[in-house]
Amino acid sequence: MIPAATAPPSASPPPFTPRRGLGARAGDLILSDYFVLYLSIAYVAALAPFLPTLTAPGNIVNVMSNMWPLLVVAIGQTFVLAIAGIDLSQGSVVALTSVVGAMLITTAADPAVLAKAPIWGLVLTEGGGPFAGLMGGVGLAVMAMLLVAALVGLLNGTTVAVLNMPPFMVTLVGLITISAFAIWLTQSENIARLPESFIKLGKGDIVSVHIGAKDSPQIPRREVYSFVTYAMVIAVGVAVAAHVLLNRTIFGRWVLAIGMNRRTAEISGVPVRRVIIAVYVISAMCAAVGAILYSARLEAGRPTLGGGTFLLDVIGAAVIGGTSLFGGKAKIIWTFFGVLFFVLLSNTLNLMNLSSFQVDMVKGAVILGAALLDVLRTRLMQERRR
Amino acid sequence: MNLLTKFAALAVVAGGASLGGQAQAATICFAFQDLETEFWVAGHKAITTTLTEAGHQVIERNANEDANRQLEQVRDCVAQGVDGIIIIPQDGDSATTIVREAQDADVPIAVFNRPPTDLSRGIVVVADNATIAEAATDFVVEQALENATEDRQLNALIIVGDLGDPNAVGRRDGFRAAIAKHEDRFNVIEVASNWDAGTALANLEAAVTANPQIDLMFTSSDFLFPTIRSVLEPRGMWKTAGEEGHIPLAGLDGDATACQLIKDGYVSATGVQDLYFEAESALTAILAAIEAGDTAPNEVIEDPGFALTQDNLAEREMDMWGCVLLADGFLNR
Numbered sequence: 001m002i003p004a005a006t007a008p009p010s011a012s013p014p015p016f017t018p019r020r021g022l023g024a025r026a027g028d029l030i031l032s033d034y035f036v037l038y039l040s041i042a043y044v045a046a047l048a049p050f051l052p053t054l055t056a057p058g059n060i061v062n063v064m065s066n067m068w069p070l071l072v073v074a075i076g077q078t079f080v081l082a083i084a085g086i087d088l089s090q091g092s093v094v095a096l097t098s099v100v101g102a103m104l105i106t107t108a109a110d111p112a113v114l115a116k117a118p119i120w121g122l123v124l125t126e127g128g129g130p131f132a133g134l135m136g137g138v139g140l141a142v143m144a145m146l147l148v149a150a151l152v153g154l155l156n157g158t159t160v161a162v163l164n165m166p167p168f169m170v171t172l173v174g175l176i177t178i179s180a181f182a183i184w185l186t187q188s189e190n191i192a193r194l195p196e197s198f199i200k201l202g203k204g205d206i207v208s209v210h211i212g213a214k215d216s217p218q219i220p221r222r223e224v225y226s227f228v229t230y231a232m233v234i235a236v237g238v239a240v241a242a243h244v245l246l247n248r249t250i251f252g253r254w255v256l257a258i259g260m261n262r263r264t265a266e267i268s269g270v271p272v273r274r275v276i277i278a279v280y281v282i283s284a285m286c287a288a289v290g291a292i293l294y295s296a297r298l299e300a301g302r303p304t305l306g307g308g309t310f311l312l313d314v315i316g317a318a319v320i321g322g323t324s325l326f327g328g329k330a331k332i333i334w335t336f337f338g339v340l341f342f343v344l345l346s347n348t349l350n351l352m353n354l355s356s357f358q359v360d361m362v363k364g365a366v367i368l369g370a371a372l373l374d375v376l377r378t379r380l381m382q383e384r385r386r
Numbered sequence: 387m388n389l390l391t392k393f394a395a396l397a398v399v400a401g402g403a404s405l406g407g408q409a410q411a412a413t414i415c416f417a418f419q420d421l422e423t424e425f426w427v428a429g430h431k432a433i434t435t436t437l438t439e440a441g442h443q444v445i446e447r448n449a450n451e452d453a454n455r456q457l458e459q460v461r462d463c464v465a466q467g468v469d470g471i472i473i474i475p476q477d478g479d480s481a482t483t484i485v486r487e488a489q490d491a492d493v494p495i496a497v498f499n500r501p502p503t504d505l506s507r508g509i510v511v512v513a514d515n516a517t518i519a520e521a522a523t524d525f526v527v528e529q530a531l532e533n534a535t536e537d538r539q540l541n542a543l544i545i546v547g548d549l550g551d552p553n554a555v556g557r558r559d560g561f562r563a564a565i566a567k568h569e570d571r572f573n574v575i576e577v578a579s580n581w582d583a584g585t586a587l588a589n590l591e592a593a594v595t596a597n598p599q600i601d602l603m604f605t606s607s608d609f610l611f612p613t614i615r616s617v618l619e620p621r622g623m624w625k626t627a628g629e630e631g632h633i634p635l636a637g638l639d640g641d642a643t644a645c646q647l648i649k650d651g652y653v654s655a656t657g658v659q660d661l662y663f664e665a666e667s668a669l670t671a672i673l674a675a676i677e678a679g680d681t682a683p684n685e686v687i688e689d690p691g692f693a694l695t696q697d698n699l700a701e702r703e704m705d706m707w708g709c710v711l712l713a714d715g716f717l718n719r
Contacts, residue, residue, distance in 0.1 A: 058465035066458050113549045188580045189549055192479045192503065222464065222491040298453055300479045308452045350462045356450040 027380050030373070036321055036337035040344055051351045057211050061225045063340075063347050068235035069202075069293035071339045074317045075242045076286025078335045079279045081318055082246065083258045084327025085160065085167040087280065089174030090314060091306030093152050093287035094294060095182040097145040101292065102191035102301020104129040104141040105198055109191065117187045128193070138198045145288045152178060153284030157277030175311075182303040191301040202296025204230045231293050238289060242282075243332040255279060259327025309360055316367040317342040324374050338370075412676050415463030417447040417456055417484075418474040419500075423609035424641035424716075425661065426474065428707055429498060432665040433472060442673075453480035460484050464491045470672045471495040478503035478552045492681040496672040499664055501552050505686050509671040511664045513689040515553050518657035519560025519638050521693035523604050525655040526634035527564055529627075530602040531571065533634075540601035543575040543593060545586055545614075547606040554581070557606040557638055560657075572601075579606070583613045590617045600633055608639035608656055608708070611647055626651035627696065640694065641708040642716045648699060655695040661707040664689050 029035060048055050073090055080087040103119055107128045114120050123129060131137030152174065159170045207228035210219050246252040254275045257265040266272050287306075295301050321338020323330040345366060349359040414437055421427050437444045445463060449456035453476040463471060464487075471488050473495060475481035481502035488495035489507060496509035527542075534540055544561045547554030558576075565572050577593045579586035594600060594617055605614060614635065618624040625632040628651070637644050640658030647653035667687045675683035694706050703709045711717075 053466045056465055056467075058467075059462070062458070062461045062465050065461070112555055187549075187578070190477060190479045192482070220492055222493070294454055297483075298457060298480060299483045302453065302479075305454070308450065308455075346458075347462065350447070350459060351466065353445060355446075356448040356455070360450075 027384075030377055031380060031384075033322075033331065033333060034337070036334065036341050040337065040341045043341070043344060043348075047348055051348060053351055054348060057225045058222070059347065059351075061227075063343050064232065065203075065226065065229065065297075066343045066347070067339055068229070068231040069290045069297070070313055070317060070343065071235045071336060072238050072286050072293065073290035073314050074321075074335050074339050075238060075332060076283035076290075077314050077318045078321075078323050078330050078332060079242070079246065079255060079286075080167070080283045081259075081315075081323045081325060082255050082327060082330035083276060083279050084262075085276070085279070086171060086315070087156065087283045088168065088171040088311060089152065089156060089178060090283060090287040090290075091310045092175045092178035092182065093149050093284045094291040094306030094310070095303050096152070096178050096185075097149050097288040097291040098295040098301045098305045099182050099185050099191065099303050100148050100301075101141045101145040101198075102129075102194060102295060103185070104131045104144055105137050105195055106191050106301070107132045107193045107195060109193070113189050114186065114191070117185065117189065119185055124191070132195070138195060141198070142292060145291060146285055149284040149288030149291075150281050153281035154277065156284065157280030160280065161273040161276035179303075179307065186301075186303050188303060190303075192299060194295070194299055194301070198292075199296050199299050201230050201234065202293045202298075206230060206233065231297070234289065234293065238286065239332055239336060242286075245282075246330065246332055251275070251278070256328055256330065259324075259330070261328075309363075312360070312363060312367070313342060313346075316363060316370070319367060319374065320370040322374070322377070324378065325371060326374075326378070329378075342366075410677075411441045411443065412469040412673060413443045413445065413467070414672065415445045415447060415460070415466070415468040415471045416473075417449065417459050417463065417471060419449050419453075419456060419476040420451045421448070422451075423607065423639070424643065424708065424711070425499075425607075425609070425639045425659070428641075428711060429474070429661055429665055432662055433498070433669065436665065436669055449476065451476060453477065456480065457484055457487065460488060464488065464493055468493060469676045472498055472668055472672060474498050475500050475502070477548065482507075489682040494672055494675040494681055494683050496668045498668050499553070499659070501686075503552060507682070507684055509668065509675070509683050509685050509687070511668045511671075511687045511689065513553070513659040513664070513691050515556030515638070515657075516560040516563065518659065518691035518693060519557040519604070519606075520564045521560075522636040522638060522655040522657040522695075523561045523564035524567075525693060525695045525697075526602045526604065526636040527568060527572075529634040529654055531568065534571075534601060540572050541575055541597050541599055542572045543577060543597070543600050543603045545577045545579050545590065545603070545605040545610055548580045551581070554606055557657075561604050561606075575600075579610060581607065583610060586610050586613050587617065590614065594618070594621065594623070602634045603636070605635070605637045608637040608641040608644040611635075611637060611643050611653065615652075624652065627654065639708070640706040642711040643708070645694075645703070645706060645709040645712045646717060648694065648696065651696075655693050656706075657691060657693050658706045658708075659691050660689050660705075 053059050077087055103123050109124045109126060109128060111126055114124060131140050156170055156174055159165050160167045205226045208224050209227045210224050254270045257270055258272055258275055262272060294305055317339040318335050320341055321334035323334055349362055416433060421430055434444050447459035449459055456476055471493055473484060481497055482504040485495050485502050485508035498511055501510045501512040530540055542565055546558050549555055565574060575593055575597055577589045615624055623631060623633060635653045636655045638657035640656055644653055644656040671685060694702055
């Protein structure tokens with residue numbers, strides 16, 4: 001870091017300070033916590049004249065709505081990346097917990113669709129799940145989802161920390177087996193008819209706004225925009241808690257220390273194994289919270305949730321934000337901005353009417369660019385430390 | 387103008403000539419889950435060609451089989467201020483959610499071919515899957531019974547689709563109804579496909595290995611015929627009608643591959659969805675709703691369909707969209 005110039009105590013003319021070059025200023029910008037935010041603002045400013053819908057209130061609401069579930073899952077991934085690990089099982093945890101939550105609280109199930117599922121008769125009947133209509137049933141289902149996720153995280157973390165197995169392999173196996181288990185539980189069927197109180201978590205408004213004059217007694221529904229939603233409150237709450245945990249506590253320092261150099265951290269007295277296990281538990285529980293938001297917005301427990309290019313979105317958003325794939329460098333605010341940029345990217349590519357294949361190709365290229373930027377940042381920081 | 391375009395133009399544009407004439411140019415969002423089968427490809431072409439030729443703007447969104455992505459894409463379309471939405475949903479549950487989202491945003495929506503689990507909202511164009519499947523299965527049941535001695539118990543195999551899709555449920559129901567007419571003669575073997583060729587291949591191989599004597603087979607979608615062939619052929623079970631060991635096969639959709647296989651004698655019958663009728667109905671209904679300012683039109687339009695069999699092939703061949711494509715050289719491209 002370049003120390004800030006300070007004024008001398010005397011009244012004499014200020015000493016000559018050489019003007020900093022463009023390269024140094026660009027370096028400052030790239031190393032700034034807010035680099036991706038600036039990038040997002042520049043991106044919107046550049047495209048807005050060509051895509052007028054981009055800044056329309058309805059579109060901004062969509063961008064925000066798409067951000068929240070992804071943000072929660074990406075926060076979990078941020079912790080894992082911070083210890084130089086990776087959690088490929090997050091998508092499968094989303095699928096499994098989505099099914100588990102839905103089968104407990106669904107208010108009715110169709111035997112024509114679900115009678116062949118192994119949970120039929122045991123957990124699920126035509127009258128729904130065991131917590132259907134129960135006071136606090138949704139809360140119990142949410143707790144069950146978090147518990148299942150915590151168990152998966154515990155298994156992943158223990159395998160990585162105690163058996164010293166590569167996280168890529170451990171979580172890849174988790175991805176395959178847990179996804180298959182989720183599909184087996186319902187025989188690939190969705191579990192719909194979820195209670196309204198659960199659906200609200202994914203798409204319910206707390207504050208809605210209408211922008212503009214009230215020309216008619218009845219404001220058209222498409223002109224009423226969600227401003228504060230339950231999903232937003234949940235995601236921001238998780239983000240704030242994660243920020244405090246990662247960047248304001250000794251636990252967070254341990255996480256980053258392990259990511260920088262596991263051996264050094266061990267010698268320094270960091271309880272490495274326990275921290276690694278805790279990080280994988282956090283990652284899986286974040287995936288479960290993401291499952292709540294995704295299942296609620298789609299109004300069904302879906303064993304195929306978290307499939308396809310979902311992991312690309314999660315890891316991509318975290319890396320674009322600035323979290324290093326090499327570990328030791330991570331901030332929740334970076335992930336927040338990374339998710340914002342990533343969702344904006346998807347949104348604008350859609351508005352450009354590109355096909356889903358083209359959208360995925362562009363996303364992949366942007367993630368590659370972000371990974372290269374990570375290398376550049378690391379070099380820049382090393383040079384400035386010299 | 388090739389034969390397909392002519393057919394589409396005649397069957398859809400001409401049928402709905404008023405579409406372009408009566409309504410002002412509208413912006414229609416066409417959100418589809420993917421185009422993995424001939425049916426969806428042909429449906430996509432019929433809808434987009436008709437709309438653009440009638441002067442409407444089409445915004446296409448491909449969700450790549452991701453229900454969440456499709457929901458986000460439909461929300462994007464609403465934000466873009468489209469006048470109406472036509473959707474081919476990932477499944478019946480997501481369709482219900484998306485229809486409600488669109489109607490809550492005052493945008494009329496039509497669901498093409500794959501119906502929501504809740505039929506009470508939106509314009510829903512759907513084939514009478516149960517009746518069509520029953521007609522196709524009836525034909526192969528008769529063939530199987532003719533080929534067997536009276537005392538022998540027969541094995542009827544059905545490849546079911548994704549049962550979260552009401553189309554798959556209807557097709558299974560139709561198959562079951564046909565089998566129920568001779569319940570004492572048939573054992574039913576169900577093979578899950580989840581509308582995925584890889585899943586179907588693995589499960590069918592296991593089923594055929596466990597039950598080498600298959601007396602008839604029904605696939606819930608014609609797009610699985612190549613998969614069936616790849617399982618039966620190495621086992622010497624892929625035979626034309628009249629050959630020793632021929633298995634009466636039936637399907638549903640009415641695609642070009644099925645048409646070719648019926649002509650070649652490998653397949654006995656297929657249930658036909660009238661794709662062009664369905665496309666025309668969806669377009670007519672959505673454009674009429676836009677013209678009338680109806681933001682929440684609710685209507686179920688049923689395609690009665692029919693079964694194309696070895697017996698009626700000569701008369702009804704060109705009523706099947708897949709045979710029209712076949713005549714246009716679709717399989718040679």
